[in-house]
Amino acid sequence: MVPVQWYLLLAAAVFCIGLFGILTRQNALLFLMSVELMLNAANINLVAFSAYWGNVTGQTFSLFTMALAAAEVAVGIGIILVLYRNFNDVDVTLAKEMRW
Amino acid sequence: MAAFDYAPAIVLLPFISFLVSLAGGKYLPKGGAFGGIAATAGSLLLSAWVFLTVSAGNAYNETLYTWAAGVGEGTTTLTFGLLLDPLAAMMLLIVSLVALLVHVFSLGYMNDEGETGLPRYYAGLGLFTASMLGFVVADNLLMAFMFFELVGLCSYLLIGFWFRQEGPPSAAKKAFLVTRFGDYFFLVGVVAVFATFGTAKFAGEGAFPVLAEEALNGAAEGVSTFGFAPETWFTIVGLLILGGVVGKSAQFPLHTWLPDAMEGPTPVSALIHAATMVAAGVYLVARMYGFYALSPTALGIIALIGGFTALFAATMGVVKREIKQVLAYSTISQYGYMMLGLGAGGYVAATFHLLTHAFFKALLFLGAGAVIIAMHHDEDMWNMGGLKDRMPVTYYTFLSGSLALAGIVPFAGFWSKDEVLYEALVHGLGGSPLLLAGYAMGLVAVFFTGFYTFRMVFLTFHGEPRSDVARDPHGVRWNVKGPLVVLGILAATVGFVNMVPVQELTGIHLEYLHDWLAHGELSALTSEHYGELLHDYAGYTSAELASYVAGAVSLALALAGAGAAHVLYNVPDPDEHTEKLGAIKTVWYNNYYQDEYQVWLAQSVVLPIARLADKFDQGVVDGVVNGVSSVSLFAGSRIRRVQTGVVTNYAALLTLGLTALLVVFGLMGGWFA
Numbered sequence: 001m002v003p004v005q006w007y008l009l010l011a012a013a014v015f016c017i018g019l020f021g022i023l024t025r026q027n028a029l030l031f032l033m034s035v036e037l038m039l040n041a042a043n044i045n046l047v048a049f050s051a052y053w054g055n056v057t058g059q060t061f062s063l064f065t066m067a068l069a070a071a072e073v074a075v076g077i078g079i080i081l082v083l084y085r086n087f088n089d090v091d092v093t094l095a096k097e098m099r100w
Numbered sequence: 101m102a103a104f105d106y107a108p109a110i111v112l113l114p115f116i117s118f119l120v121s122l123a124g125g126k127y128l129p130k131g132g133a134f135g136g137i138a139a140t141a142g143s144l145l146l147s148a149w150v151f152l153t154v155s156a157g158n159a160y161n162e163t164l165y166t167w168a169a170g171v172g173e174g175t176t177t178l179t180f181g182l183l184l185d186p187l188a189a190m191m192l193l194i195v196s197l198v199a200l201l202v203h204v205f206s207l208g209y210m211n212d213e214g215e216t217g218l219p220r221y222y223a224g225l226g227l228f229t230a231s232m233l234g235f236v237v238a239d240n241l242l243m244a245f246m247f248f249e250l251v252g253l254c255s256y257l258l259i260g261f262w263f264r265q266e267g268p269p270s271a272a273k274k275a276f277l278v279t280r281f282g283d284y285f286f287l288v289g290v291v292a293v294f295a296t297f298g299t300a301k302f303a304g305e306g307a308f309p310v311l312a313e314e315a316l317n318g319a320a321e322g323v324s325t326f327g328f329a330p331e332t333w334f335t336i337v338g339l340l341i342l343g344g345v346v347g348k349s350a351q352f353p354l355h356t357w358l359p360d361a362m363e364g365p366t367p368v369s370a371l372i373h374a375a376t377m378v379a380a381g382v383y384l385v386a387r388m389y390g391f392y393a394l395s396p397t398a399l400g401i402i403a404l405i406g407g408f409t410a411l412f413a414a415t416m417g418v419v420k421r422e423i424k425q426v427l428a429y430s431t432i433s434q435y436g437y438m439m440l441g442l443g444a445g446g447y448v449a450a451t452f453h454l455l456t457h458a459f460f461k462a463l464l465f466l467g468a469g470a471v472i473i474a475m476h477h478d479e480d481m482w483n484m485g486g487l488k489d490r491m492p493v494t495y496y497t498f499l500s501g502s503l504a505l506a507g508i509v510p511f512a513g514f515w516s517k518d519e520v521l522y523e524a525l526v527h528g529l530g531g532s533p534l535l536l537a538g539y540a541m542g543l544v545a546v547f548f549t550g551f552y553t554f555r556m557v558f559l560t561f562h563g564e565p566r567s568d569v570a571r572d573p574h575g576v577r578w579n580v581k582g583p584l585v586v587l588g589i590l591a592a593t594v595g596f597v598n599m600v601p602v603q604e605l606t607g608i609h610l611e612y613l614h615d616w617l618a619h620g621e622l623s624a625l626t627s628e629h630y631g632e633l634l635h636d637y638a639g640y641t642s643a644e645l646a647s648y649v650a651g652a653v654s655l656a657l658a659l660a661g662a663g664a665a666h667v668l669y670n671v672p673d674p675d676e677h678t679e680k681l682g683a684i685k686t687v688w689y690n691n692y693y694q695d696e697y698q699v700w701l702a703q704s705v706v707l708p709i710a711r712l713a714d715k716f717d718q719g720v721v722d723g724v725v726n727g728v729s730s731v732s733l734f735a736g737s738r739i740r741r742v743q744t745g746v747v748t749n750y751a752a753l754l755t756l757g758l759t760a761l762l763v764v765f766g767l768m769g770g771w772f773a
Contacts, residue, residue, distance in 0.1 A: 019751075019755060022748065022751050023748060023751060023752050023755070024748075025748075026748070031747075092746070092747045092748065093746045093747075093748070095745070096744065096745025096746060097745070098745065099743050099744060099745030
């Protein structure tokens with residue numbers, strides 16, 4: 001059996017990849033993908049600890065997270081569509097008219 | 101007492117007439133006049149009933165409504181109540197009778213002349229009457245102040261009745277502002293009375309004049325004089341309240357509004373000058389005479405203001421061309437006599453003069469109104485003349501009023517004016533020499549009064565007509581003549597209620613007004629009690645002097661004035677003899693330049709001060725506030741740059757913040773140790 005630390009390391013790596021994506025990219029679609037990565041890093045943690053403790057609560061919770069992620073993508077795609085309609089692009093740095 | 105249960109209706113009836121005229125006057129016949137007549141007639145009947153009940157020795161002093169109850173110790177409770185004593189009962193009769201006659205007269209002066217806006221007019225008259233009646237029955241100073249202000253408001257509305265012309269709105273504003281200036285001091289005085297005594301009731305247990313008397317004896321608890329000696333403090337409070345009196349009763353130097361108030365309809369002038377508004381000031385002093393009697397300084401000032409005003413206004417009346425202007429100055433002068441009487445310790449005398457003056461001045465104004473109708477609204481006496489034969493009813497009633505005003509025996513004004521002067525003289529000789537100055541001024545004014553009164557009569561009614569209108573004057577109907585006849589009889593006879601000189605000569609008991617005011621259930625409000633107060637606290641003592649001697653002196657002066665007028669003006673075609681006075685005439689005709697001086701005071705003194713205050717307000721006060729806020733504005737304008745609007749930056753900051761938190765927790769939790 002793989003020790004739980006490896007799973008945690010994997011999750012940390014996936015989370016950091018997602019975070020890196022958000023901090024460096026300007027494309028809104030890539031943002032959405034990066035957010036998915038970060039959510040799934042959390043899912044890995046939940047499942048890993050669930051297996052470790054022999055308790056199914058964590059796995060059940062990860063199912064909820066997936067449903068939530070799906071909903072989030074639906075909303076996110078909607079926002080991106082509006083962004084595109086207004087700016088003819090999906091670059092997140094363009095939408096800053098409302099600042100100060 | 102049943103009469104007292106219905107007493108609130110005396111005030112409410114004219115108020116209802118006000119509401120009716122206001123809401124439905126244009127649907128009513130005569131613009132709501134009959135409602136007003138019915139309401140004031142009802143008030144008059146109820147007043148008469150109250151008068152009869154009071155004359156049976158009863159009095160009423162009850163709180164009817166508490167509109168702000170004080171909670172806990174040392175707080176004040178604000179109430180409305182009724183105080184019906186002999187003074188109030190007498191005043192109720194005067195006010196409701198004059199108001200009724202003015203309403204009837206208005207039928208002739210307003211309706212028959214085809215005026216528009218009559219519902220507004222009758223609504224104003226109703227509210228005016230209601231306010232004054234409410235003021236008369238007020239049982240505490242705050243309630244009195246509120247109705248005092250209502251009276252001022254109504255005078256504004258009615259003086260400015262013809263608001264489309266140029267003069268009336270300006271005169272209305274002037275009346276409102278000048279009286280408001282005095283009322284400002286009155287308001288401060290009311291607050292001072294509350295702060296000092298914790299109550300403003302005129303009569304009964306713990307009334308403020310009673311508390312003041314106890315405080316002077318060192319026996320009152322809960323009276324705070326703010327570190328002053330009680331005598332000094334009571335004088336200050338009395339003088340503050342006197343500010344309102346001087347404004348409303350048109351005493352020097354706040355008399356300037358009254359001649360301008362002649363811009364209003366003549367019946368309104370009659371109401372203002374005879375029974376309401378101007379009478380309110382003098383009535384207020386009489387109402388709280390128990391308080392003023394404690395302060396010789398305040399009394400002296402009242403007497404001097406009164407005496408000076410009496411003379412000052414009488415001189416200006418000598419040269420006026422317009423009939424209503426002469427009457428206006430005579431009003432100021434006569435109220436000066438009342439103030440002199442009050443200040444000289446002649447409580448009964450001043451009240452007596454208030455009574456007689458109400459009737460003869462209402463008569464004179466209504467008579468002038470009849471003349472103005474006849475002259476097609478020309479008020480210049482130099483265009484009149486010879487009206488005696490063409491309008492005999494008006495002439496004889498007007499003559500009755502003029503004889504009363506001039507103080508010719510046996511008309512009403514003689515008895516009251518002489519009693520005022522007699523009181524000033526005996527108390528002056530009895531050890532208060534200040535009053536002698538007031539007496540002297542009052543005495544000189546008697547001559548001028550006789551002169552200007554008969555100058556007015558002769559110019560208006562005698563001689564040859566000096567214009568086409570005067571040759572063929574407009575007729576007047578019963579609704580003008582009726583009130584004139586009633587008042588004409590009263591002006592001739594009302595003085596008989598109090599003929600002190602005749603009593604002294606013949607020994608027959610004739611001083612009914614003295615008896616009326618001397619006793620009562622509320623012993624602190626009787627002239628007997630006031631007499632004791634004047635003797636004990638103000639140090640007034642009477643010199644021995646027969647009143648018919650003083651009376652003879654002033655009668656001689658009045659006759660001299662009237663005689664001078666007779667010689668100069670009772671000729672077929674009189675000249676303007678006042679022109680011979682030269683510069684004095686110019687000064688008198690321009691009212692001693694009082695208006696100019698007050699305008700100068702406002703423009704050259706008050707305005708720069710106001711500008712300076714404005715600068716201070718805009719510069720220093722607002723400057724500090726603006727300075728503080730500019731710091732925030734500047735800081736905000738810089739700090740808001742953090743909000744770039746770029747999502748990535750926010751995410752980076754979030755991450756950095758989280759990392760920093762983790763590091764801090766780690767360091768504090770000892771993970772790296």
